[in-house]
Amino acid sequence: MRALQLTDGFGGRGDQFYECLITTHQGLSDGESRALNARLVLLLANHIGDLEVISQACTAARASLAAVAVQQP
Amino acid sequence: MSNYQYPRYPYRTPRELGVGAPARHPVIIVGAGPVGLAGAIDLAQQGIASVVVDDNDTVSVGSRAICWAKRTLEIFDRLGVGERMIAKGVTWKVGRVYHRDRELYHFDLLPEGGHKMPAFINLQQYYVEQYLIERAAAFPHLIDLRWKNRACQVENSATGVTLGIETPEGSYRLETEWLIAADGARSTIRTLLGHPFEGSTFEEKFLIVDVRLDAQYPSERRFWFQPQFDSSQSVLIHRQPDDVFRIDFQLGWDADAEAERRTERALERVRRVVGPEVHCEFEWCSVYTFRCARMPHFVDRRVIFAGDAAHVVSPFGARGGNGGIQDIDNLCWKLASVLRNEAPAALLESYDSERGHGADENILNSSRTTAFMTPKTSAEREIRDGVLALAATFPFARALVNPGRLSRPCSLAGRPGFAADDGGIVGAMLPGTACADAPVQDARGASGWLLHYLGSHPVAMVFVDGPADAAQIEREASECGIGGLRVVLIAPDARGARASVLGDCEGLVRARYGGARGVTYLIRPDQHVLARWPQWQPQALRAAWQTCLGSHLS
Numbered sequence: 001m002r003a004l005q006l007t008d009g010f011g012g013r014g015d016q017f018y019e020c021l022i023t024t025h026q027g028l029s030d031g032e033s034r035a036l037n038a039r040l041v042l043l044l045a046n047h048i049g050d051l052e053v054i055s056q057a058c059t060a061a062r063a064s065l066a067a068v069a070v071q072q073p
Numbered sequence: 074m075s076n077y078q079y080p081r082y083p084y085r086t087p088r089e090l091g092v093g094a095p096a097r098h099p100v101i102i103v104g105a106g107p108v109g110l111a112g113a114i115d116l117a118q119q120g121i122a123s124v125v126v127d128d129n130d131t132v133s134v135g136s137r138a139i140c141w142a143k144r145t146l147e148i149f150d151r152l153g154v155g156e157r158m159i160a161k162g163v164t165w166k167v168g169r170v171y172h173r174d175r176e177l178y179h180f181d182l183l184p185e186g187g188h189k190m191p192a193f194i195n196l197q198q199y200y201v202e203q204y205l206i207e208r209a210a211a212f213p214h215l216i217d218l219r220w221k222n223r224a225c226q227v228e229n230s231a232t233g234v235t236l237g238i239e240t241p242e243g244s245y246r247l248e249t250e251w252l253i254a255a256d257g258a259r260s261t262i263r264t265l266l267g268h269p270f271e272g273s274t275f276e277e278k279f280l281i282v283d284v285r286l287d288a289q290y291p292s293e294r295r296f297w298f299q300p301q302f303d304s305s306q307s308v309l310i311h312r313q314p315d316d317v318f319r320i321d322f323q324l325g326w327d328a329d330a331e332a333e334r335r336t337e338r339a340l341e342r343v344r345r346v347v348g349p350e351v352h353c354e355f356e357w358c359s360v361y362t363f364r365c366a367r368m369p370h371f372v373d374r375r376v377i378f379a380g381d382a383a384h385v386v387s388p389f390g391a392r393g394g395n396g397g398i399q400d401i402d403n404l405c406w407k408l409a410s411v412l413r414n415e416a417p418a419a420l421l422e423s424y425d426s427e428r429g430h431g432a433d434e435n436i437l438n439s440s441r442t443t444a445f446m447t448p449k450t451s452a453e454r455e456i457r458d459g460v461l462a463l464a465a466t467f468p469f470a471r472a473l474v475n476p477g478r479l480s481r482p483c484s485l486a487g488r489p490g491f492a493a494d495d496g497g498i499v500g501a502m503l504p505g506t507a508c509a510d511a512p513v514q515d516a517r518g519a520s521g522w523l524l525h526y527l528g529s530h531p532v533a534m535v536f537v538d539g540p541a542d543a544a545q546i547e548r549e550a551s552e553c554g555i556g557g558l559r560v561v562l563i564a565p566d567a568r569g570a571r572a573s574v575l576g577d578c579e580g581l582v583r584a585r586y587g588g589a590r591g592v593t594y595l596i597r598p599d600q601h602v603l604a605r606w607p608q609w610q611p612q613a614l615r616a617a618w619q620t621c622l623g624s625h626l627s
Binding site: 005006007008009010012014015017018019021022025028030033034036037060061063064065067 | 438441444445450451452453455456460462463465466467468469472473475478
């Protein structure tokens with residue numbers, strides 16, 4: 001089983017990735033931004049293709065939401 | 074109030090006051106801040122006289138620039154003040170980043186061994202200026218420091234500059250071959266010459282406070298995103314000498330600057346950070362809005378802009394003061410070469426292009442930090458908060474958390490004038506890279522540092538097996554036609570050899586420079602690799618040096 005990569009996958013260019021993501025959202029309404037994020041997830045998930053990896057990512061994201069919810073009652 | 078005793082430097086009547094024809098100087102520097110002072114010292118070390126005028130008569134009020142990076146310390150060391158700065162400065166290693174009350178991660182900057190200078194130190198700008206002023210006094214015939222002399226008028230031409238100056242006793246004029254405008258973000262010279270200074274202002278206000286705390290208060294650098302103890306968006310605390318701590322509060326755009334800069338209000342915030350039981354004394358505070366901006370060109374005929382006068386960035390990453398010192402490092406040997414008629418004036422265009430590149434790199438990094446720290450829309454905020462939430466658990470997200478990317482030496486690899494690298498040498502010291510330091514031993518067995526031996530000259534550094542080759546390489550280098558070329562030969566052991574031979578006592582020069590026998594580096598006076606070859610070939614040196622001096626020529 002392939003494991004979800006949780007260490008830096010950007011080869012030290014994380015800031016560039018972040019800038020790209022923010023720039024892509026520029027000028028959009030909140031609704032449009034949510035819609036954009038949904039499309040991004042679909043595109044990237046298709047690129048990854050490996051359902052086991054995707055499922056681990058889904059679990060990790062969901063768990064992180066829950067952790068924040070506990071912290072901010 | 075403050076423990077630091079601000080020195081008052083005496084105003085002296087300028088000898089040109091009331092005299093008809095203005096005297097002509099090789100260089101006038103406007104502004105006696107870190108950048109202007111470093112410039113005067115660098116020029117003086119190369120035998121060039123300068124007049125420095127400053128409208129004030131003391132050092133920086135308040136700590137202002139406090140974080141000095143390794144490359145800057147190496148430049149200060151070349152200028153003869155590095156050891157004093159590190160002796161006084163605080164060398165910090167451990168940093169912690171929090172989101173609300175949760176620690177996301179911490180880091181320990183265990184530095185790589187074998188460098189004279191630490192990764193960086195914290196030292197208040199007033200100490201930096203004071204030490205530079207005291208160092209400048211070592212050149213009484215080359216540095217003419219004039220306090221309470223305010224530049225108020227400037228005429229620039231292709232052949233020189235006339236500067237109008239006001240003093241407490243009246244006005245006078247000076248003429249100069251070259252003028253360095255190091256007069257800060259609100260540069261008078263830039264304004265008088267009508268140059269644009271464009272960029273973006275970030276809609277954010279910061280309160281910065283210096284307080285003195287109990288000596289036992291921890292030295293760790295701590296950064297909070299959305300701290301639970303205070304209403305600010307972020308808080309940063311780090312230690313300076315004399316038990317003075319700098320605390321930055323990100324207040325938000327709508328904050329009332331007047332109310333926030335009141336001492337009592339600032340102290341209330343400080344107590345929320347350090348806890349009510351910690352004794353604290355107020356030193357200084359200021360509320361500021363930052364922006365990123367640069368001049369399109371740093372050279373206008375005979376006026377050269379350096380430091381904040383030429384470019385400003387947000388403070389996160391400590392790229393303002395460090396960037397300014399790198400400007401001076403890049404500029405002064407070029408200006409000295411031009412004044413000695415060893416290079417055409419057009420060499421200074423490479424200052425504009427190289428430091429323009431440096432400024433762009435600093436602005437890019439600082440803009441990215443700002444985007445992370447100040448989300449502008451709810452979508453940006455959701456992404457940012459997502460990164461912070463994931464960073465608590467997942468290492469990849471820690472690399473995306475951006476509370477500032479600390480200043481690193483700017484690489485000039487691939488810029489005009491630097492040789493292309495053919496890949497024949499192992500190691501990261503590509504042409505365009507600032508030289509890495511390493512421990513060495515001289516012929517008498519005394520320990521020292523490589524950068525000290527590179528100094529402020531063009532250098533041919535050649536790896537040899539033993540001292541036997543030294544005399545021949547020295548002779549061939551002296552005949553290659555590069556004025557002032559210094560030869561540094563790196564051997565496994567230098568004891569008993571000629572003075573040009575350095576012993577690579579820990580093998581680190583060889584490791585860092587891929588130093589197989591014959592490997593040759595040509596190094597600029599600002600300690601940047603200009604070209605390198607797998608074999609000693611003296612005839613190649615001159616061509617590379619000519620390309621460097623004439624890189625402006627098409």
